[in-house]
Amino acid sequence: MRYLTFALAKGRLAKKTLGLLEQIGITCEEMKDPNTRKLIFVNEELKLKFFLSKATDVPTYVEYGAADIGVVGKDTLLEEGRNLYEVMDLGFGKCRMCVCGPASAKELLKHNEIIRVASKYPVIAKDYFNNTKNQTVEIIKLNGSVELAPIVGLSEVIVDIVETGSTLRENGLEVLEEICPLSARMVVNQVSLKMENQRIRKLLADLNELISKEA
Numbered sequence: 001m002r003y004l005t006f007a008l009a010k011g012r013l014a015k016k017t018l019g020l021l022e023q024i025g026i027t028c029e030e031m032k033d034p035n036t037r038k039l040i041f042v043n044e045e046l047k048l049k050f051f052l053s054k055a056t057d058v059p060t061y062v063e064y065g066a067a068d069i070g071v072v073g074k075d076t077l078l079e080e081g082r083n084l085y086e087v088m089d090l091g092f093g094k095c096r097m098c099v100c101g102p103a104s105a106k107e108l109l110k111h112n113e114i115i116r117v118a119s120k121y122p123v124i125a126k127d128y129f130n131n132t133k134n135q136t137v138e139i140i141k142l143n144g145s146v147e148l149a150p151i152v153g154l155s156e157v158i159v160d161i162v163e164t165g166s167t168l169r170e171n172g173l174e175v176l177e178e179i180c181p182l183s184a185r186m187v188v189n190q191v192s193l194k195m196e197n198q199r200i201r202k203l204l205a206d207l208n209e210l211i212s213k214e215a
């Protein structure tokens, strides 16, 4: 039996995923050592490997088959646009992709004005404005703390993730339009799904059962 390899997005999503996997009997003791400097972890008995990577790299590892299975946010999947199968909504990490800004920017979204849009997600932002709204905009790519952009005058609005809404509130901004809901998704390499069909189907069935029980 060959190893099945999981790529998990570092941070909260990985912790949640490992918790779910543990409940269906998939554990990785090696990974629990907080002082480890190892990058890849093995469960010899079940012939599984796990590694953590930056969220934006998870779809890349899965598309190329360096990982068979990945867990990553829908935001990253939409932005990266990789060829892979999205097989399950894991139901956690729920948030929304939104157009946000000061209340005064609402008008600018109504009248097809040429505005500047700052975002960590230029592909999602461009697709939304060009294809859903048919509004010509200038997209400015940022790498974090995007809420700063309308405050300091870099852009009129932003496209960003809203979870609790507190970052917006504390900075005098609000949701102006909702683009789409987001959550953690399981993705599978297209060849792996064929070659390791039984093992992957069993994993998905077990996870499905667990998630529907929890819901």
Ligand code: PRP
Pocket: 143, 144, 145, 146, 147, 160, 161, 162, 163, 164, 165, 166, 167, 168
């Ligand atoms: C994300 C997102 C918002 C914030 C939303 O940022 O980009 O800034 O969380 O959460 P809230 O609605 O609960 O306030 P993150 O913490 O990942 O940091 P970054 O903006 O520096 O990337």
